Amino acid sequence: MMIKGKARAHANIALIKYWGKRDDELVLPMNSSLSLTLDCFYTETEVIFNDDIEKDYFYLNNNIQDEAATKKVSDFLDLFRNSAGIKSSAMVKSINYVPTAAGLASSASGFAALAAAANVASGLNLDNKDLSIYARQGSGSATRSIYGGLVEWRRGISGKDSYAVPVDDAKWDIGMIVVIVNPKEKLISSREGMKRTVETSPFYTSWVESAEEDLKQIKIAISKRDFEQMGLIAERNSLKMHATMLGAKPPLSYWEPESVLVMQIVRELRKEGIPCYFTMDAGPNVKILCKLSESYKIKERLTQSFHEEKIIITGPGPGVTIL
Structure with a gap:
């Protein structure tokens, strides 16, 4: 069989x-x-x-x-x-x-x-x-x-x-730009980093409480299609997660110098009136939440500091497909 x-x-x-x-x-x-x-x-x-x-x-x-x-x-x-x-x-x-x-x-x-x-x-x-x-x-x-x-x-x-x-x-002009700072396998896996943070970071309990409130607020923003509010909540939530890791024993950080550079560029673009927001997971690569219609403008700015092949524009994807 x-x-x-x-x-x-x-x-x-x-x-x-x-x-x-x-x-x-x-x-x-x-x-x-x-x-x-x-x-x-x-x-x-x-x-x-x-x-x-x-x-x-x-x-x-x-x-x-x-x-x-x-x-x-x-x-x-x-x-x-x-x-x-x-x-x-x-x-x-x-x-x-x-x-x-x-x-x-x-x-x-x-x-x-x-x-x-x-x-x-x-x-x-x-x-x-x-x-x-x-x-x-x-x-x-x-x-x-x-x-x-x-x-x-x-x-x-x-x-x-x-x-x-x-x-x-x-499907209301939402996009994301992925900036690949380092495509290599990370030294500390998400699983290991997560476990260490939960067990040793004094900031962790506050993170759990505030994440539930963030979820409530972002769903309100999504229902109103308030892109700016949605982006601000997402960016802050990401920074809070990384803060819990800095409190772990021993501390851990997935950021690299170029990760911070992307964050600075995002903040500059916002000052210039382009709504975009960064988020990071357990790895050095940065994702930028933006309006899909403005993604090429943002990519153009990023190419001043990063090779074009390291910058990937993506729209919302579908659910699982049977092939």
Whole structure:
């Protein structure tokens, strides 16, 4: 027997950040979050359940992956195999159109695509809500990549009610510019950085409280299509998250000198009357929330300091697609 499924999922960038788990095994977040799915960055994954192979194989960008990476994929596929009563091993082939582990949400698109492909191959045919619950258990932010546009990941009380919901299609002149400061794999993974911050930063409790308020306020701004207010909330939320890391023991920072340069350029552009706002995840790369109609003007300014190929303009992306 050989059954397969193939899917594409797009990366998302959180505007209200997810930073910290209250349950490692179920991947339950400390606070709810909100993101924008992007059209430029995505992962395509094929899952083939095959009785003729004796173990799972995982290929990423045509390269066979090591035992640790394969185990992560195998453990995730077990969620589908156990639910569907499948005993077969799997061949997983994934192509990532996102730099891996550089703070560009490659795990979000990666696990969302894997979940969607496994959903087809296993014959479970879960709806998007349940698929979001499954995807969350691979990578927290993957729960949001099930949907397009602006998406909220609800904190929930248990593993059954922590899932993503669509908020807005974001098709009202919203864009994002990704400035790739450093595409290399970061030294401290998000998982490790998050754990250290939760366990040791004295600022962390305040962060959780204020993130919930930020979420409430940004949803009001989105409902009014108040772009400036939405951007200000997102930028401040990002800075607060990075502040919690500076309080960790030992402190950690993902910023590089060029990250700070991008922030300065954004502030200058705002003074000149161009509404744009920066946000950063666990990595040195900076994302600029802007009006899509003004993105080329902003890119032009950035090219004075950065090579053009390091500046990527993207619009809102779709939810998962079956290929």
